[in-house]
Amino acid sequence: MERGLILLAAALMVFVAPGVQGTAHLSFATNRTVNITRDGCGSTKLCVETPADCDPAGNGTCLFGAVNTSTPMAPNGTDLSIQLRGNSQGYVALGLTANASVGITMLFICAQNSSNNGTFFFRTMQRNNTDSMLSPTETIVREIRGSVEGDMIRCEFDVPGVNATSTRTSHAITFSILLGSGTVTGGVIGAFNSTLNSGPLNITNPASNVVNTTPAPTTTTSGASSVLYPHALLLLLSVLTLSVKLRA
Ligand SMILES: *[C@@H]1O[C@H](CO)[C@@H](O)[C@H](O)[C@H]1NC(C)=O
Ligand SMILES: *[C@@H]1O[C@H](CO)[C@@H](O)[C@H](O)[C@H]1NC(C)=O
Ligand SMILES: *[C@@H]1O[C@H](CO)[C@@H](O)[C@H](O)[C@H]1NC(C)=O
Ligand SMILES: *[C@@H]1O[C@H](CO)[C@@H](O)[C@H](O)[C@H]1NC(C)=O
Ligand SMILES: *[C@@H]1O[C@H](CO)[C@@H](O)[C@H](O)[C@H]1NC(C)=O
Numbered sequence: 001m002e003r004g005l006i007l008l009a010a011a012l013m014v015f016v017a018p019g020v021q022g023t024a025h026l027s028f029a030t031n032r033t034v035n036i037t038r039d040g041c042g043s044t045k046l047c048v049e050t051p052a053d054c055d056p057a058g059n060g061t062c063l064f065g066a067v068n069t070s071t072p073m074a075p076n077g078t079d080l081s082i083q084l085r086g087n088s089q090g091y092v093a094l095g096l097t098a099n100a101s102v103g104i105t106m107l108f109i110c111a112q113n114s115s116n117n118g119t120f121f122f123r124t125m126q127r128n129n130t131d132s133m134l135s136p137t138e139t140i141v142r143e144i145r146g147s148v149e150g151d152m153i154r155c156e157f158d159v160p161g162v163n164a165t166s167t168r169t170s171h172a173i174t175f176s177i178l179l180g181s182g183t184v185t186g187g188v189i190g191a192f193n194s195t196l197n198s199g200p201l202n203i204t205n206p207a208s209n210v211v212n213t214t215p216a217p218t219t220t221t222s223g224a225s226s227v228l229y230p231h232a233l234l235l236l237l238s239v240l241t242l243s244v245k246l247r248a
């Protein structure tokens with residue numbers, strides 16, 4: 001609980017930005033464009049996209065996600081920097097899961113409110129991979145930047161302290177990355193339609209999906225990770241729901 005409060009304070013410091021309005025939801029307006037490109041894919045960031053090799057900087061349909069990680073794994077865990085870009089009148093989302101058919105997926109959702117001129121907003125949700133139900137989760141997310149132009153949604157955010165050490169296995173850095181989209185109806189997030197599943201990737205290695213020759217060997221340890229990870233995810237991604245509205 002105490003740690004939760006400390007993290008809350010840290011996050012609030014990040015969010016108390018110029019133009020804060022309202023009380024329940026921290027919100028602020030920005031005119032800054034969010035630029036998302038392929039620069040660094042395979043070297044400083046791990047990129048996934050559909051259709052293959054599509055250009056997130058272009059105007060075409062392209063659902064693109066990129067993850068980079070801070071180097072220190074211990075003792076404070078890894079910080080993730082995530083970029084997401086896609087086309088939707090509702091939302092696009094990036095999911096992290098140990099196994100897309102069991103356990104849970106953490107969904108990071110970048111959305112537009114079409115009844116309010118395409119206002120950007122951000123949510124985190126948890127998807128039950130068995131029955132696809134979404135439920136709100138409390139996850140620390142910092143430095144959320146987002147923009148909406150027509151159906152093009154772009155956002156960037158950081159997820160601090162994904163703590164791999166507490167799972168006692170390096171395999172807690174093995175995630176499948178999901179990309180997909182869904183509807184927003186009256187501010188309510190609709191079902192997640194997953195259109196890409198990367199399969200298990202070492203998310204600390206930007207090139208882990210570049211050489212696509214041999215799949216990772218199936219060992220008893222990788223089995224263990226899929227059992228451990230959903231649990232770890234619940235414990236580690238902590239205590240705060242942030243809802244941030246940006247006007248592009
Ligand atoms: C995004 O790119 C545009 C055009 O290149 C540039 O004017 C703008 O400053 C960039 N924004 C950021 C945040 O880098
Ligand atoms: C991750 O991306 C952020 C923002 O672009 C950058 O400051 C940081 O250096 C990157 N980290 C790595 C390990 O490349
Ligand atoms: C993308 O669309 C904008 C605005 O419609 C236009 O100015 C720009 O030239 C287009 N870029 C490409 C690469 O087509
Ligand atoms: C870990 O977090 C603590 C408390 O936030 C901080 O004082 C310490 O410098 C961090 N250590 C590393 C290696 O980042
Ligand atoms: C995901 O879980 C299913 C059911 O337990 C299992 O058959 C499959 O091998 C797992 N996939 C991975 C990549 O661990």
Ligand SMILES: *[C@@H]1O[C@H](CO)[C@@H](O)[C@H](O)[C@H]1NC(C)=O
Pocket residue numbers: 117
């Ligand atoms: C919505 O967008 C239209 C056209 O860009 C603009 O005229 C109108 O003032 C906007 N309304 C709000 C509430 O921002």
Ligand SMILES: *[C@@H]1O[C@H](CO)[C@@H](O)[C@H](O)[C@H]1NC(C)=O
Pocket residue numbers: 103104128129130131
């Ligand atoms: C996911 O849904 C299934 C079926 O409704 C349920 O048995 C299971 O407990 C749920 N898992 C979680 C983590 O909520």
Ligand SMILES: *[C@@H]1O[C@H](CO)[C@@H](O)[C@H](O)[C@H]1NC(C)=O
Pocket residue numbers: 075076077161163164165166167
């Ligand atoms: C990460 O896990 C280790 C081992 O359980 C623990 O000592 C450390 O405090 C954790 N760090 C954070 C930021 O929760």
Ligand SMILES: *[C@@H]1O[C@H](CO)[C@@H](O)[C@H](O)[C@H]1NC(C)=O
Pocket residue numbers: 193194195
């Ligand atoms: C899910 O997305 C695919 C590809 O964009 C689309 O063809 C399909 O109709 C969508 N399904 C639902 C239920 O929205």
Ligand SMILES: *[C@@H]1O[C@H](CO)[C@@H](O)[C@H](O)[C@H]1NC(C)=O
Pocket residue numbers: 170171202204205206
């Ligand atoms: C993940 O990738 C990093 C960076 O390439 C590497 O140091 C680490 O050993 C890899 N871990 C696993 C479990 O493959």
